Amino acid sequence: MKLCLPLAALLFSATTALAAPTCGGSFSGFVQGLADEARAKGHDAATVKRFFSGTRQDGAVLKADRAQGVFQLDFTTFARRLISNDRMKRGLSNAKKYDAVFNRVERDYGVSRGVLLAFWAFETDYGAFQGDFNTLNALVTLAHDCRRPHLFRPQVFAALELYKHGDFDPATTTGAWAGEIGMVQMLPQDILDNGVDGDGDGHVRLKSSAPDALLSGAKMLKHLGWKAGQPWLQEITVPANMDWSKTGIDTTLPLSQWEAMGIHPRTGQWAANLPGSVILPQGHKGPAFLAYPNFHVYFEWNQSFTYVLTAGYFATRLMGAPVFDAGNPDPGLSGAQMKQLQRKLEARGHHVGKVDGILGANTRKAVQIEQKHLGLPADAWPTTELLGKL
Structure with missing residues (x-):
């Protein structure tokens, strides 16, 4: 789970900061510095040892950290x-298998089972692939x-606390390359x-118990601001022409204003009379969604726009929504072209x-500003036309 960490967990005492470098140097010396800090925090010397x-240092972790090319793909x-048929089927099967757990999730934390099922699927394929990196390393x-x-x-010292509780083994606990553990990948x-x-x-x-993993994930979402019983995402239709500069995750308007612009649910009724943001992941000719306030919580779990939109959409599918209309978007840019655009x-x-x-959030904002300046549809979707005009 790629989460924003609590502020308190990111702070160090002034004496600790002065006593040893917080990164770099020889690896063995760095580990010794961590051990010294752990003892200074009051942990038993034998436990720390x-x-x-x-x-040990893991070069494969650094390699994985620098190679996340999957997020260069467009949303569709x-x-x-x-989202394969198999993942859909197993998601619905797990919803039935753990119905009592999901009832508890919804009762205690107000999080839809579709939301947890989607994260469970994407993070570890419902627990099948939880990562084989030694977590402490x-x-x-x-x-x-x-x-x-x-x-x-701070996560190193948190792992030490889990070790003292009997819930972490530095030799055998494994997970994702970035240190997340278990079925829904939590730090x-x-x-x-x-x-x-x-x-x-x-x-x-969280590695072996689905009830532990699902309830912990739900509690985390509530802690991050999830509002009980509220929707998160809904597919919409947009008119052929509107002020596209009003679209994007940073612009939130009342539902009545979106309706006045000609925006409607693609199927059925509005999920709730709540303010929202119009998201056009591939421009005004492609898929379109209304993101409700709960959708912003997704960015506390993972900061990739494409990932969180896909996770949010999959959650709606698991709750009965139809396959989205891909539309006919203008072709996007290649990775090399995107880098050229960013420069x-x-x-x-x-x-x-x-x-x-x-195409992250900052690049989308900049694209939308330049599109408006150049008289192009300001939908934050970069095209070769925009690249040429720039």
């Missing part, structure tokens, strides 16, 4: 790749790497804060983040 005794391609490797030590260093701090013993065995074991946008003063060929 056992916990860190076999820690990505969704069709992730992954966390320490990423904490040592100076790209995002503030994210991963150690998230497990500490939101772990639920769903099966009543006295432990929170051009940067040259015009936009902050797109890393030039990585991925």
Whole structure:
């Protein structure tokens, strides 16, 4: 689960920050620094020694961290790749198998079973593939790497707490390359804060217990701001012409205003009379959705626009929504063209983040601004026409 971590988990004492570097240097020296800090935090010396005794750097973790090319795919391609008939069938089967657990999820946390089923499917294929990276090695490797030590260093100490509780084995606990554990892939701090013993065995074991994993995931979503019983996403139809600059996740308007512009549910009625944002993942000629307030919580789980939209859409499918209308969008850009576009946008003063060929939130914002400036439909979908005009 790729989550924004609690602020408290990201802070270090001034004395600790001065005592040792927070990243880099020799790996063995870095591990020793972690052990020293753990003892300074009050952990028993023998426990700390056992916990860190076999820690090693994992080059495969760093390689995986730098190669996330799947997010260069457009929404339709990505969704069709992730949502197979088999995943649909197994999702519906698991909904029945764990009906009592999902009833508890909905009662205690107000999260639809479709939402948890979609995450369960995408993160680990319903628990079948939970990752084979040694979790402690992954966390320490990423904490040592100076790209995002503030994210991963606190997770090492959270894993130590889980170890003391009997819910983490530094030698045998495995998971994703970024340190997430279990069927719905939660980081150690998230497990500490939101772990639920769903099966009543006295432990929170997200790798082997579906009730633990599903209830913990639901509690996490509620903690992140999920509103009980509210929808998250609904497919819509949009008129041939409107002010496309009003679309995008950052613009939220009342339902009445969207209706006045000619926007309607593709099937049935509105899911709720709530404000929302019109999302056009492939421009005004492609698929169209209305994102309700709960949809924003998805970005606390994973910050990839394409991933969260696909997860949100799959959740609606598992709850009975039809296959989306792909429309006939203008062809998108290749990875190389996207990088070229990002460099051009940067040259015009936009902050797109890393030039990585991925159409992320910052790149979409910049594209929409330039489209409006150039008199093109400002739908945040970059085309070769835009690239040429820039």
